[in-house]
Amino acid sequence: MSSTPAPILVSSRNPEEYRAFFALTSADLACRVLDCSAGAAGFAAAVNAAGGDVTAVDPVYSDLDALRLEVERSAADGVAIIDAHDSRFTWGWYGSRERRQALRDDARSAFLADLAAHPETYVVGGLPALPFDDDAFDLALCSHLLFTWADVFDAEWHRAALRELLRVAPEVRVFPLVRQGAGEPVEFLPALLEELRTEGRTAEVRKVGYEFQIGADEMLVLRR
Template sequence: MSSRSFAEYRAMFALGERDLDGVVLDCAGGASGFVAEAAAMGVRALAADPLYAHGAGVLADRLAADLEQGNAMISANAERFVWRWYGSPERRSELRLRARKAFVADLRRRPGSYVAASLPHLPLAGGSVDLVLCSHLLFTWADRLGREWHRAAITEMSRVCRGEVRIFPLVRMGDGEPVPFLGALLDELRGEGLACAVREVPYEFQRGARHMLTVTRHH
């Protein structure tokens, strides 16, 4: 479970001010500093993740170990990361720690906004949110989650969304390579009546991961 901040999400998803006017779903939220910080700014933000079933106490204990594990993985694979956006490992850790604190506090304050759920099923009504942001789940773990799972997950996020689904990144965590089934998956989604586009974003950490996928239902 990782913890990313509002600043990281704003860059990864090229968020403009108007993008956050409606209801925003972070799926999978993890330790969503984004949702906590957005809510503090008055954004109607919620998150979905299977780990929310454990409650704030268990998650708070687990987060320190998860951050250390992430840092160790980055140190062991230093050639696969670029620091232009963060500036330094210290700045990244600082953002993560702040995001983690904001998440735990918001989870305690607004538990109803953190929904325990596993893709490809979301317990939300059709068209009930305006923007879905999906960071570091789809494509990231494509060595374990196959094309059919991705198709079902994207179809489900599009079902609950009146506006746009944005997914970042489009490369695998294991080797930083593009997902081989991306083209075929986009063809299938277009066949379901979804409009798909790949857009460059002003963020890069995994070398070469500079693009998000946007998916919208034709209305």
């Protein structure tokens, strides 16, 4: 493995992907949801357009011109990561490369339109110190930051980030639980979950109906 971590991508996952990653129900979508490390995901745009209450937070919202460039670059880099680890991906959920690309393109367009129309939805901030009050949300979602970028963030950062998410919401869901690229396991995950349980939190690893990186079909559900 290279000693230089890859730069974190600003990807744009589709609300359909989010529903599958986090096994979201209509009751989940009716509550106050935080999409933490939302990047250019189309989740907030779609759920809010349907009457929901989603706030997106990400450090990249601090510079919108740079963000637009980064979103385009990340789309290409995301495909390159898949190509470089071709045998580690399975296409059953998407059906084809073209469908995956179409979902991402739709999400990216929806995100950029919503960012222009509803900038208040997109809050500048980052883990492990979020700019929200205690209990500002009912549910916090984190897609493809924690554990995915374990080459960039260490165990101590993850511990602080999970505690922070539990400060702003009583329930936190994280997907996936493996590293980006080849989908290697995160060696500090079991001890971190044990530690949270010792503090009295509920930490449950739950299978979901989505798999793209082979073996990455579990989300973490944390409760205070």
